[in-house]
Amino acid sequence: MTTHTAVPLKIQALTREAFAPYGDVIEASDSAHHFTINGGNTERFHDLAYIDPGADGRAIVSIFRGQPRTLPFSVQMMERHPKGSQAFIPMSGHPYLVVVAPAGKPPTVKDIKVFLAQPGQGVNYATGTWHHPLLALEAISDFVVIDRSGPGANCDEVELAVSGVIAWEGGIGGGRDV
Numbered sequence: 001m002t003t004h005t006a007v008p009l010k011i012q013a014l015t016r017e018a019f020a021p022y023g024d025v026i027e028a029s030d031s032a033h034h035f036t037i038n039g040g041n042t043e044r045f046h047d048l049a050y051i052d053p054g055a056d057g058r059a060i061v062s063i064f065r066g067q068p069r070t071l072p073f074s075v076q077m078m079e080r081h082p083k084g085s086q087a088f089i090p091m092s093g094h095p096y097l098v099v100v101a102p103a104g105k106p107p108t109v110k111d112i113k114v115f116l117a118q119p120g121q122g123v124n125y126a127t128g129t130w131h132h133p134l135l136a137l138e139a140i141s142d143f144v145v146i147d148r149s150g151p152g153a154n155c156d157e158v159e160l161a162v163s164g165v166i167a168w169e170g171g172i173g174g175g176r177d178v
């Protein structure tokens with residue numbers, strides 16, 4: 001029987017550019033399109049994510065209350081939503097992990113990227129982007145989630161033949177390239 005050693009997954013900082021193949025980063029950054037409204041009282045960071053409920057669905061807003069994960073964490077499965085996007089916007093002031101692979105064929109561990117999201121950063125998984133379910137860190141954490149409600153199944157899961165492992169010893173940039 002063949003045994004496979006888990007592959008260390010490097011943690012990288014979440015930036016709009018690095019995350020572009022997977023979706024959008026939702027944050028009030030200087031690089032976003034922003035302008036002043038409400039007579040100067042408010043700055044609007046405009047149109048930060050492409051919310052896709054699919055032609056036959058509608059966008060809904062929920063709250064996910066995630067239990068914190070412990071590290072090292074073993075990534076053994078990934079999922080995708082083929083009919084719509086899914087956005088997570090943190091509410092509790094804690095960082096979290098975002099684990100993704102490009103839409104399309106089912107991923108292997110070599111396709112996976114791991115990002116550390118800061119409390120002021122949300123993410124929007126584009127339709128079909130492979131991702132791991134919510135990975136809260138440090139404490140019980142609430143997230144606003146914007147995704148699709150509509151007919152048909154909208155969650156495909158895949159088990160990884162070779163798992164990945166997210167450790168923290170090296171912090172961001174720790175671990176080896178996958």
Ligand SMILES: NC(=O)N[C@@H](O)C(=O)O
Pocket residue numbers: 086131132133134
């Ligand atoms: N199942 C569910 O709604 N949650 C997942 O899609 C997730 O990405 O956490």
Ligand code: NI
Pocket residue numbers: 079081086131132133
């Ligand atoms: Ni999901």
